């Protein structure tokens with residue numbers, strides 16, 4: 600019998616997931632924000648689109664529950680999948696309400712709430728930066744008497760380094776906490792651990808990591824988004840000390856946090872001092888900022904499409920991602936001063952993909968040689984600053 604998948608995306612993304620789900624022979628329904636009515640959805644691969652009225656992509660959940668329950672009167676929904684980070688808990692709430700299998704609210708919390716994932720990770724023996732929730736002032740004072748600044752004060756439920764504040768003094772900390780007023784309990788405080796930031800992007804089935812690839816950001820994402828920089832990341836050398844250590848760490852982190860099946864983008868810090876690896880954060884979705892294209896360059900695996908194949912498998916134990924190659928890739932993205940930046944002079948044979956988005960310049964390169972990717976990235980990053988680079992003030996809130 601025809602199976603039905605309901606995809607939830609308050610943002611414009613996941614087109615390749617939607618297409619692949621349709622190719623798998625499923626009935627594909629999309630629930631998205633009304634403000635995205637004219638977005639570039641692959642309508643030929645979607646059976647029906649439903650819109651939720653939104654204010655800057657924020658949805659009123661009681662209406663969403665009523666709306667989807669109304670839909671369920673006539674549609675037998677077999678699967679619900681959240682395509683964006685901000686939709687993970689919405690999908691979990693709907694699964695719980697409609698009693699549909701998949702990640703429920705308890706596990707979703709560990710993949711969305713930075714305080715929950717920190718606490719769970721520490722309980723299970725994973726190294727994390729020292730942290731404290733912003734609840735009890737005695738506990739916060741105890742924390743600051745033991746852990747020296749700098750700190751980061753970060754929203755528990757955000758993404759993209761939005762709303763994170765770096766704090767250098769205790770006075771400044773209390774000032775920022777006070778400024779947050781009733782919002783303060785939605786934040787956590789942690790030690791700022793200077794280091795290199797890595798991301799491991801994975802496919803998981805039955806708590807087993809079937810595929811994972813380790814990459815390293817050119818600069819810490821906070822610096823990129825707060826200070827305005829060209830964003831860069833690349834796959835790291837296979838078999839290197841960092842690669843082996845992070846693959847192993849990631850293989851224990853995801854099952855310990857409770858991910859049974861799906862994809863994950865998980866980040867780690869390698870401290871400059873001492874070289875220890877810290878768990879930074881995880882998620883139950885593919886990486887943003889075109890990391891999907893980065894990984895496709897290196898491996899031929901498109902994580903959106905693979906995720907859709909996995910979610911629509913009749914028997915997940917038979918699902919296997921097909922690795923086409925084990926090469927290296929690099930991704931560069933910058934805000935551009937031009938509406939349609941001209942990238943024609945970036946024409947080396949290693950070019951794998953170019954972004955098509957107003958006021959953005961970006962590309963992925965791929966090569967069998969790690970050093971070639973590194974040297975091209977260096978050269979292209981310098982040229983991006985010359986040719987396109989511009990910056991915008993950091994966002995205070997998501998959804999704009």
Ligand SMILES: Nc1ncnc2c1ncn2[C@@H]1O[C@H](COP(=O)(O)OP(=O)(O)O)[C@@H](O)[C@H]1O
Nearest residue numbers: 728757758759760761790791792819820821880
């Ligand atoms: N404890 C920390 N020590 C050092 N840098 C941090 C720390 N926490 C966050 N950062 C910086 O902020 C960025 C965003 O933090 P993260 O927890 O990954 O949240 P987001 O969901 O916004 O990506 C990181 O990539 C890193 O640059």
Ligand SMILES: [Mg+2]
Nearest residue numbers: 759760866880
């Ligand atoms: Mg992050």
